[in-house]
Amino acid sequence: MSEYPLDDLLLTGTEINYLFICPTKLWYFAKGITMEQESEWVDLGRFLHERRYSNEEKEVQIGRVKIDFIRKGEIIEVHEVKKGKSMEKAHEMQALYYLYYLKRLGVKAMAVLHYPQLNETKEITLDGREREVEEAIQEVARIKSLSVPPKPVKSKKCRKCAYYELCWV
Numbered sequence: 742m743s744e745y746p747l748d749d750l751l752l753t754g755t756e757i758n759y760l761f762i763c764p765t766k767l768w769y770f771a772k773g774i775t776m777e778q779e780s781e782w783v784d785l786g787r788f789l790h791e792r793r794y795s796n797e798e799k800e801v802q803i804g805r806v807k808i809d810f811i812r813k814g815e816i817i818e819v820h821e822v823k824k825g826k827s828m829e830k831a832h833e834m835q836a837l838y839y840l841y842y843l844k845r846l847g848v849k850a851m852a853v854l855h856y857p858q859l860n861e862t863k864e865i866t867l868d869g870r871e872r873e874v875e876e877a878i879q880e881v882a883r884i885k886s887l888s889v890p891p892k893p894v895k896s897k898k899c900r901k902c903a904y905y906e907l908c909w910v
Contacts, residue, residue, distance in 0.1 A: 750842055754806050756881050757838040757874075761831035766904050767881065768890040776903035806842050809855075817843065817850035826856055827898065833865055834877055840867040841874040 759767035769776075801808045812818040819839050823832050836852035843850045844867060852865040867874075884891060893899070893908040902908075 750845065750878070751805060752878065752881050752885075754808075754835045754838050756885075757877055758828075758831045758835040760877055760881050760884070761834050762828055762898065763893065763902070763904075764884050764891040765893040765908055766902065767884050768887060769904055769907060771881075771885040774904075774907070776907070803846075804842070806839055808839055817848055819843070819850050819852040820855060821852065822855045822857065824856075825858060826861075829854075829863075833863075834874070836865045837867060837870055837874050838877070840865070841871060844871075 756767055756771060759770055801811050808819050809822045810820045812820065819836065821832065821836055821839075826832075832854050836854060840850055840852055854863040854865065856862070895909070899905055899909065
């Protein structure tokens with residue numbers, strides 16, 4: 742570990758999220774090929790976030806991470822708003838990465854995933870899961886270092902992906 746607590750954490754929560762959705766999508770995103778601005782699904786997620794949590798300070802930037810919103814109390818709460826639960830593992834790992842990142846800064850926090858369309862929340866703590874996050878960080882770094890994208894694996898989530906045409910057309 743470096744003298745500075747975050748020198749070795751040069752990735753974003755989105756990259757951790759994409760690792761668990763699709764390594765090919767992660768590779769394109771990491772290379773600066775961003776397709777989300779064209780996606781109606783991303784627009785829907787943004788709309789839900791803005792409408793449902795209009796009183797919250799949005800997109801709190803802490804170093805390399807951008808958190809949907811934070812609530813301060815006895816413990817810092819990191820809140821992430823998601824459209825649906827089909828990518829729940831990716832959402833959970835993104836939240837765990839934020840908690841890991843904050844822990845490295847000396848901040849103890851917990852996370853809350855919000856699924857407004859389902860009217861559900863899920864609380865997440867880092868307790869005992871640091872190694873899982875470190876393994877994900879290493880895998881993101883490995884994929885980002887590849888000279889070509891990993892071969893895509895076709896699944897039902899591909900149809901709604903902003904990168905669909907890059908992989909399958």
